[in-house]
Amino acid sequence: MRIAIILLALLLSPLTAFGSGGHVSLENARVDLKDKSSLQRGARYFVNYCMGCHSLQYVRYNRVANDLGIPDDELRENLIFGDAKPGDLxxxxxxxxxxxxxxxxxxxxxxxxxxxxxxxxxxxxxxxxYTDDSRPYGVNNLVFPQVGMPHALAPLQGEQIPVMASGHEGGHGGAVDPAHVVGVKLVEPGQLTVKEYDRMVRDITNFLTYVGEPSKLQRQSLGLYVLLFLGLLFLIAYAMKKEFWKDVH
Ligand code: HEC
Structure with a gap:
C-alpha cells in the first residue's frame, strides 16, 4: 500500500512542481490543435516576435509548413528570414x-x-x-518573478502595473516586492485591444503546444482512420457472419 502511495506521488509530482507559479492561478489557454489558422498565426507571431532570441531547435521549417498547411511560397515569404532553407532547423x-x-x-x-x-x-x-523599475528591463512577471526576459510584446499589450496584496500597496513605479503582487492591471493600452492581445497570445501558445509534440496532430487524424477502419471491418464481419449462418438455419 505504501509503495502504491509513493508511486502515485511520484507520478503526480511533475505536475505539481511546475504546475503553477506559487499563489497565482493560471488562465486557461484553450489550446486547440485542430485550429489550423490559429496555429498558422502563432507560427508567424513566433518568428516575428520571439525567434530573435528563442530557437526551436528540434523542428524544421518544412515540417511545420506541412503540418499546418502553409504553402511553400508563404513559408519562404513569412516564416523564413535570412538565408535559412525550408529543410533547416x-x-x-x-x-x-x-x-x-x-x-x-x-x-x-x-x-x-x-x-x-x-x-x-x-x-x-x-x-x-508588470512595470517594476528595479528590474534591468523595467518589468517583472507575476508567474515568473525576477524574469530575465524583457516584455517582447509590450508595444502591443500596453503597460500593466502590479496589484499589491492589501497592506503592501505603495510601490508606485518604484521597487516592488514580487511576493506581494497578486495581480496585474492594464493602465496604458497598447496597439491591440485586450481581446486581440489575448487571441495573439493564445495563438502563440497553441503553436508552441503543437511544436512540443508535432506528432499529436497526426495521431489525432490517424485515430479517426483507425475508428473508420474498425467500423468498416465490423460491417464486413457482420455481413460474412450472416452469409455463413444462412445455410445452418
Ligand atoms: C530579447 C530577447 C527575448 C525575446 C524577444 C523573447 N524572449 Fe522569451 N526569454 C528570454 C530570456 C533571456 C528568457 C530567460 C528568462 C529567465 O530565465 O529569467 C526567456 C524566457 C522565456 C520563457 C520561460 C521559459 C522557462 O520556462 O524558463 C518563455 C515561455 C518565453 N521566454 C517565451 C517567449 C515568447 C513566446 C516570446 C515571443 C513573444 C519571447 N519569449 C521573446 C528572452 C527573450
Missing amino acids: MTNALRPEDGEKWFGTQIPDLTLVTRWRSPNWVYTYLKSY
Whole structure:
C-alpha cells in the first residue's frame, strides 16, 4: 500500500512542481490543435516576435509548413528570414553566451516549453508582465518573478502595473516586492485591444503546444482512420457472419 502511495506521488509530482507559479492561478489557454489558422498565426507571431532570441531547435521549417498547411511560397515569404532553407532547423544566430551577457541568463530553447511548464502557464506568463523599475528591463512577471526576459510584446499589450496584496500597496513605479503582487492591471493600452492581445497570445501558445509534440496532430487524424477502419471491418464481419449462418438455419 505504501509503495502504491509513493508511486502515485511520484507520478503526480511533475505536475505539481511546475504546475503553477506559487499563489497565482493560471488562465486557461484553450489550446486547440485542430485550429489550423490559429496555429498558422502563432507560427508567424513566433518568428516575428520571439525567434530573435528563442530557437526551436528540434523542428524544421518544412515540417511545420506541412503540418499546418502553409504553402511553400508563404513559408519562404513569412516564416523564413535570412538565408535559412525550408529543410533547416528553426534556430537563430545567437550563442548561449550572448544571453548571459544581455539578460544575465541563458535564453532557453522553446521547443518543449509547454511540456516542462504547461500551455496554461505560457499563456498566463505572456499576459502577466508588470512595470517594476528595479528590474534591468523595467518589468517583472507575476508567474515568473525576477524574469530575465524583457516584455517582447509590450508595444502591443500596453503597460500593466502590479496589484499589491492589501497592506503592501505603495510601490508606485518604484521597487516592488514580487511576493506581494497578486495581480496585474492594464493602465496604458497598447496597439491591440485586450481581446486581440489575448487571441495573439493564445495563438502563440497553441503553436508552441503543437511544436512540443508535432506528432499529436497526426495521431489525432490517424485515430479517426483507425475508428473508420474498425467500423468498416465490423460491417464486413457482420455481413460474412450472416452469409455463413444462412445455410445452418
Ligand atoms: C530579447 C530577447 C527575448 C525575446 C524577444 C523573447 N524572449 Fe522569451 N526569454 C528570454 C530570456 C533571456 C528568457 C530567460 C528568462 C529567465 O530565465 O529569467 C526567456 C524566457 C522565456 C520563457 C520561460 C521559459 C522557462 O520556462 O524558463 C518563455 C515561455 C518565453 N521566454 C517565451 C517567449 C515568447 C513566446 C516570446 C515571443 C513573444 C519571447 N519569449 C521573446 C528572452 C527573450
